[in-house]
Amino acid sequence: MPLVINVDVMLARRKMRLNELAERVGITPQNLSVLKTGRARAVRFSTLERLCEALDCQPGDLFAFDKPAAGSPPGEKEPEAVTAT
Secondary structure (H helix, E strand, O other), rough: EEEEOOOHHHHHHHOOOHHHHHHOOOOHHHHHHHHOOOOOOOOOOHHHHHHHHHHOHHHHHHHEEOOOOOOOOOOOOOOOOOOOO
16 A cells, blocks of 8 residues: 555554544544554544644654556566565
8 A cells, every 4th residue: 555654653652542533523433543553544634633633743753655666567566575585
């Protein structure tokens, strides 16, 4: 998936626990965990706004787009580098 979720990075920077953020945002810790691990299929703008308020950040701090290598079929990961042993 080319979309990278950085919620855990922002939590660490703010020295905040997942449960505390979930409480501040008004969502369950389970739903926040689904978002944090990249398994969420969608995020409401209102939730994104509350996340940014609670973490004092911009939406771009929470998400990044990791562009796949040219010529790679969509959804396919790049091959791992092979090292000689």
